[in-house]
Amino acid sequence: MKMPKPVKRHLALSLSLVVLTTALAGVVSHFVLSKAYTSTATLIVMPGNNANGLISALQLTPTFADLATSNLVWDKASRTLPVVLSPATLQSRTHVDAITNTDLITITTTAPSASLAAAEATQIAMATMTAARQLTGSSPLELSSPAAPPLAPSFPDMKKIELMAFSLSVMGSVFLAALREHFNTHLESEDDVTKWLKIPVLAAIPHVAPRLVRNNPLVFSDNRVDKEEAKNALNTVQIHAQRRESP
Amino acid sequence: MHLTPFRSTRSVAKALEQYRSLQVHIQLWLDKSSKTLLITSALPQAGTSTISANLATLIAYSGHEVLVVDACVKRPQLSHIFGIRGISGLTSALQDPYKWEDAVKETRIARLWVMPSWQKEPNQLVDGAAIMTLLDLLRQRYGIVIIDGANIMDSADTLMWARVVDGVVLVVPSGRASRHVYLKALSELEYAHAPVIGSVLTQMRG
DSSP states (O other), rough: OOOHHHHHHHHHHHHHHHHHHHHHHHHHHIIOOOBBBEEEEEEEOOOOOSHHHHHHHHHHHHHHHHHTTTTTHHHHHHHHHSOOOOOHHHHEEEEEEEOOTSSSEEEEEESSHHHHHHHHHHHHHHHHHHHHHHHHOOOOOEEOOOOOSSSSSSSHHHHHHHEEEEEHHHHHHHHHHHHHHHHBBBBBHHHHHHHOOOSEEEEHHHHHHOGTTOSSOOOOEEESSOHHHHHHHHHHHHHHHHHHHHO | OEEESOOOOOHHHHHHHHHHHHHHHHHHTTTOOOEEEEEESSSSSSSHHHHHHHHHHHHHTOOOOOEEEEOOOSSSHHHHHHHSSSSOOOOHHHGGGGGGGGGGOOOTTTTEEEEEOOOOOOOOTTHHHHHHHHHHHHHHHOOOOEEEEEOOTOOOOHHHHHHHHSSEEEEEEETSBBBHHHHHHHHHHHHTTTTTTEEEEEEEEE
């Protein structure tokens, strides 16, 4: 399949732009952007021993979720962390959610390292359990699922960023090529010459590298014998001459 | 009579084909009468000498007697292409047009002669009347006189040649310059009442 000339003309630049942009996006997302890791710990509200135990557990879940976001919990959790972190910072990194119609509470934390994210989520869960125990005198919460260090960062999403960079650069290069084509006033093809100069094109001679003609621009030589070539050339001339002469 | 490319590559083969196309157009334009043809361009290094030399060679091979005149005073190329030395050429022919034979040299190619250019003062304007007389004399002797002209933008002489020849071919190197440059060159030719018969697109890539 033959590629249209305008496409061929801008192909190299467009491809370079796409490759460069995608590579740059990859480099920036991998080396420049700060990585963030997310880890989640899950608490379960234990139902009481009475007949309405499960119902009361469901009703208490939002209450314990609120307890998890109290200053008491932030203070306690921040003191037990392996790094120095203020309760306010810890609060800003944490999201506590009571899952609707269940007795589960999720504590999700985001931190610059995988182990720290897991430690933060676990410590907040433990602090919440302790606070609940102190308030109720029993152990209404249990750690259903401790936070595990995540294997991959939650931000930046390399695949997403690279895909976006690729898509945008493809669109950008198409737009740029169209713009260049629109504002290109150079005469490139026979059509351009006919259109703009309004004179016939008698021949369109390709670029011949000097080495192919031994640094002599004469593409015909009289020192080599090729009768067939000569015959063809003469036939072409004669056929055209006859056509012109015929009525 | 043998025509053969130096080397059969795709670009050379295509160039041969296109030169044949140009030859056919020019021979149809000649229409069995003797004519003068100026090959010029709007910009330097457009390939006018290459086209003049190849076209002259092809027409000579096809049986016509051809003279190719190097009118590129500032940058003569034909002497180099055809390997001609030790001849005064166009300068002396314009000084005394009736002694033009002294300024013409035979080439290795049968029926092809060259009038090289050896002007000592390139800025000196040529005499329009001398050009006309010279071309009339050459037209009587040769089947076609091909003049390799300097580019229009740099040389006022080219417009003088363009005014007196039977046909002008404008060489347009592909992608080299804006169309406005060529439109200006065409308007200059139009102003000189030059009979532009067509163009040749050169240095096509891909």
